[in-house]
Amino acid sequence: MTIIEHAEEIEHLSSGKTRVLVPTMGALHHGHERLIRHGRSLAGKAGQLIVSIFVNPTQFGPGEDFETYPRTPAEDRSLCIAAGTDILFQPTVEEMYSAEQDLGTNADTKLTGTLCGPDRPGHFDGVCTVVNKLFSLIQPDIAVFGKKDYQQLAVIKQMASNLKMPVKIIGSETIREKDGLAMSSRNRYLSAQQRAQAPVLYKALKGISENNNLESAARIKAARDMIAREAPLGKISYLQIVDRETMQELMEIDRPALAATAVQFGTARLIDNIEIDPVI
Amino acid sequence: MTIIEHAEEIEHLSSGKTRVLVPTMGALHHGHERLIRHGRSLAGKAGQLIVSIFVNPTQFGPGEDFETYPRTPAEDRSLCIAAGTDILFQPTVEEMYSAEQDLGTNADTKLTGTLCGPDRPGHFDGVCTVVNKLFSLIQPDIAVFGKKDYQQLAVIKQMASNLKMPVKIIGSETIREKDGLAMSSRNRYLSAQQRAQAPVLYKALKGISENNNLESAARIKAARDMIAREAPLGKISYLQIVDRETMQELMEIDRPALAATAVQFGTARLIDNIEIDPVI
Numbered sequence: 310m311t312i313i314e315h316a317e318e319i320e321h322l323s324s325g326k327t328r329v330l331v332p333t334m335g336a337l338h339h340g341h342e343r344l345i346r347h348g349r350s351l352a353g354k355a356g357q358l359i360v361s362i363f364v365n366p367t368q369f370g371p372g373e374d375f376e377t378y379p380r381t382p383a384e385d386r387s388l389c390i391a392a393g394t395d396i397l398f399q400p401t402v403e404e405m406y407s408a409e410q411d412l413g414t415n416a417d418t419k420l421t422g423t424l425c426g427p428d429r430p431g432h433f434d435g436v437c438t439v440v441n442k443l444f445s446l447i448q449p450d451i452a453v454f455g456k457k458d459y460q461q462l463a464v465i466k467q468m469a470s471n472l473k474m475p476v477k478i479i480g481s482e483t484i485r486e487k488d489g490l491a492m493s494s495r496n497r498y499l500s501a502q503q504r505a506q507a508p509v510l511y512k513a514l515k516g517i518s519e520n521n522n523l524e525s526a527a528r529i530k531a532a533r534d535m536i537a538r539e540a541p542l543g544k545i546s547y548l549q550i551v552d553r554e555t556m557q558e559l560m561e562i563d564r565p566a567l568a569a570t571a572v573q574f575g576t577a578r579l580i581d582n583i584e585i586d587p588v589i
Numbered sequence: 590m591t592i593i594e595h596a597e598e599i600e601h602l603s604s605g606k607t608r609v610l611v612p613t614m615g616a617l618h619h620g621h622e623r624l625i626r627h628g629r630s631l632a633g634k635a636g637q638l639i640v641s642i643f644v645n646p647t648q649f650g651p652g653e654d655f656e657t658y659p660r661t662p663a664e665d666r667s668l669c670i671a672a673g674t675d676i677l678f679q680p681t682v683e684e685m686y687s688a689e690q691d692l693g694t695n696a697d698t699k700l701t702g703t704l705c706g707p708d709r710p711g712h713f714d715g716v717c718t719v720v721n722k723l724f725s726l727i728q729p730d731i732a733v734f735g736k737k738d739y740q741q742l743a744v745i746k747q748m749a750s751n752l753k754m755p756v757k758i759i760g761s762e763t764i765r766e767k768d769g770l771a772m773s774s775r776n777r778y779l780s781a782q783q784r785a786q787a788p789v790l791y792k793a794l795k796g797i798s799e800n801n802n803l804e805s806a807a808r809i810k811a812a813r814d815m816i817a818r819e820a821p822l823g824k825i826s827y828l829q830i831v832d833r834e835t836m837q838e839l840m841e842i843d844r845p846a847l848a849a850t851a852v853q854f855g856t857a858r859l860i861d862n863i864e865i866d867p868v869i
Binding site for chain 1: 596722750753755
């Protein structure tokens with residue numbers, strides 16, 4: 310595995326091979342490993358698999374956890390090697406944001422008006438800006454993003470389409486602990502008590518997905534009640550059923566839908582979601 | 590010359606050659622011709638010269654001249670052929686803005702806080718968004734922009750740098766009528782009387798550039814007085830000396846500077862500028 314830390318070096322990578330990019334913020338866990346292995350399979354033996362690790366300051370809001378976000382460079386490198394990475398791109402903040410005042414991507418569209426958007430103003434602008442930069446530098450043919458950040462995946466698909474970027478965006482399945490908790494670098498912020506309550510997110514979402522006999526509003530209410538009851542240490546930011554493409558709230562599951570939630574446990578903001586297909 | 594009207598077709602252009610892009614809004618005049626010939630010389634015989642013609646709706650504000658902007662497709666094609674264009678890319682609005690609600694580039698930085706920026710809110714966002722799309726589709730190695738739109742050139746340089754785009758941005762000299770008026774597709778909006786007064790823009794800017802013995806403020810005042818006197822049909826939007834890189838106002842010409850002006854003649858908003866180097 311080659312490690313590249315400077316933008317100019319990655320720009321001059323030899324091309325001709327299919328290039329697959331897996332962008333991450335590091336603090337890699339088993340969920341990332343599966344994401345990287347998915348990237349490896351998309352690249353094939355002949356292709357080039359690039360993992361980027363960059364904790365992007367512009368996607369963190371004031372009071373969010375940019376400074377304290379976990380950084381585990383040595384473990385990340387081992388995991389990248391084990392998962393078949395060809396190139397690890399680890400630029401510095403100075404390298405990615407060299408200008409005094411940076412121009413970026415404006416992600417203020419319908420897609421970001423729901424779910425995490427209102428809770429995290431500027432977050433998706435920051436995500437799109439850094440992904441735009443990574444795409445410009447690396448020129449991938451394919452980029453892989455986790456479905457745990459489903460809204461992010463939808464926004465990046467929109468960006469690639471709107472800005473005519475020559476890259477295919479692939480979503481990769483969420484990987485879970487045995488008790489259902491979606492793997493996340495932020496899970497390590499949880500106390501033992503919070504950790505014990507956190508699996509209720511997935512349990513509640515599964516309830517929504519399985520309660521075919523109930524109206525959407527009733528399903529949502531049951532899920533909220535379950536979280537309130539089983540996770541008294543958590544505070545629900547949102548719990549909604551949305552159109553899987555547009556991220557707009559759905560009153561009736563008459564098209565491919567997504568049930569999504571964000572719950573704050575102390576300093577940890579956990580998100581999760583589940584795809585729900587309409588019953589035909 | 591090949592004419593391409595669909596985004597997918599330009600995406601699959603064979604590569605390997607140096608690609609030079611000259612983006613325009615059509616209504617091509619002799620100034621564009623020189624711009625295209627400049628592009629041809631940068632591409633060389635072996636390279637590929639692409640001219641795009643697209644009247645970009647998102648860079649026009651409400652009440653501006655999007656609908657009435659001159660469109661002269663037949664003449665444009667002849668001029669492109671004469672100037673050595675290999676590929677003419679002429680997409681439709683639907684092709685470039687396919688989505689209901691588009692995500693774009695946010696150009697709200699220091700650079701756009703002066704000169705044309707405050708007069709035309711959203712203008713540079715629209716410019717950067719469409720150029721971003723054109724770059725994604727065409728993947729040019731070099732792109733050429735006219736210096737008449739100096740602030741636009743500076744903003745696009747900033748975008749390419751900030752977003753790490755693998756393209757070199759080249760500025761091309763302003764071409765003028767014999768009486769000094771900068772060539773512009775909008776000159777055809779001028780009445781005979783307005784046309785007779787319009788050369789004062791350049792005359793006033795030259796005055797600023799040549800009056801080395803005066804302070805900047807005095808030079809500006811003299812130029813404003815000259816425009817008021819010689820172009821009573823014009824209304825000055827701005828007339829300023831700015832830093833050529835940052836577009837911030839300069840009180841003293843102690844670095845590479847630009848004197849720039851915008852004057853409204855009826856429906857025609859004319860802009861012009863002149864580079865001024867510090868006297869050593």
